[in-house]
Amino acid sequence: MSVPDVSVIVGAYEAMPYLVRCLESVEAQTLPADRMEVIAVDDGSTDGSGEYLEKFAAQTDLAVRVVRQPNSGGPSGPRNVGLGLARGRYVFFLDADDHLGEEALERMVAMADRHGTDVVLGRIKGIDRTAPKSMFQDGNLARTDVFSSNIKYTLSAQKLFRRALVERHGLRFDESLTTGEDALFTLDAYLRADGVSVVADYTCYYLVGRDDGKHATKRGSYTRRFDSARALMRLIEERVPAGPRRDTLMVRPFVITILPQFGPSFLALGEEVARHKMELAKPLMDAYWTRGVAARLKVHQRLRLHLVAKDRADLLVDVLAFLKAKKTPQTVLERRGRRAYLAYPHFRSASAGIPDSVYAPSEAETDAIAGFRPPRRRPGLGAARRMALKVWRTRKRDLAAS
Incomplete structure (x- = not known):
């Protein structure tokens, strides 16, 4: 056959x-x-x-x-x-x-x-x-x-x-x-x-x-969504070493599976279910939420997950109410337009204590910010060139002093 x-x-x-x-x-x-x-x-x-x-x-x-x-x-x-x-x-x-x-x-x-x-x-x-x-x-x-x-x-x-x-x-x-x-x-x-x-x-x-x-x-309850996220994250952890490549893949379960559990519908949940979702998310945030993953997200995504990671449901509901009302965050430009922030709720609130970096726009978001000027970057130098340059500058300084 x-x-x-x-x-x-x-x-x-x-x-x-x-x-x-x-x-x-x-x-x-x-x-x-x-x-x-x-x-x-x-x-x-x-x-x-x-x-x-x-x-x-x-x-x-x-x-x-x-x-x-x-x-x-x-x-x-x-x-x-x-x-x-x-x-x-x-x-x-x-x-x-x-x-x-x-x-x-x-x-x-x-x-x-x-x-x-x-x-x-x-x-x-x-x-x-x-x-x-x-x-x-x-x-x-x-x-x-x-x-x-x-x-x-x-x-x-x-x-x-x-x-x-x-x-x-x-x-x-x-x-x-x-x-x-x-x-x-x-x-x-x-x-x-x-x-x-x-x-x-x-x-x-x-x-x-x-x-x-x-x-x-x-079909399936929210607990099964967390089960699937957990299984996928474990697979990524097992198959991909820590670093940028793992972070790239981790974005997927965070954005597609976990983040929807903390969307505006979270506001309508009873206290018991809301607390249970936070509890289910905590071990996943503790194990897999990294700076590399956070940097790859939009501000509203990063901010929500940051608050979940910090177990701050009290602050999260303010952010979700802001999103549900379809409000637009104010853009804050500093350093002559070379630094930008999207001022979602609790930006620079002393009591909230959320780092400014959480509000820093992603590359895709900065493209839409009027007046933003990307920081100038010097061409990268290899380690050997940097060392040679340092030696040359030191020697030049010594000659000038002699």
């Missing part, structure tokens, strides 16, 4: 009627049917999803294997079952709510084969949902990595992965997580991959918003 190019893994739970469009998009692929296989796992559905999968398998020309199992409680179980059965050179995880562009698999396989990369991202379009965009703005990328591009901002599982990479490192989805499990898998794959490619000139994946509110990403 020949090895297919792609194993399409579809995990389905209460997926009707979206499952119909999902499977139609696989059947419509320009990649020939004999170069694909579908592994569909029904995770204990009660809405007819399992029966539809069996009907589809009986009627299509595609090689389809259907597995029906009791509900596992999350998407990780079905995906791991699919991985265990996959035979393709590549695997693609397709959510049963979503669907593919007709040329998606053909284009992504061609990109991986042409450039020898282990992971391929295809452009995503949201249907009644927002979709990540920044990683596609620079056009097609033949070969990149998680440090030199924005691919860290799309850690969903809907990518093409070289199966040899997955099996060589024993990559599987963490079944203890019910949200953020795909971020853990995908980031680990990025870090281990021999290159990542990006297909930006064709919409490969349609991310569909369900009108019944049952989409997996909308």
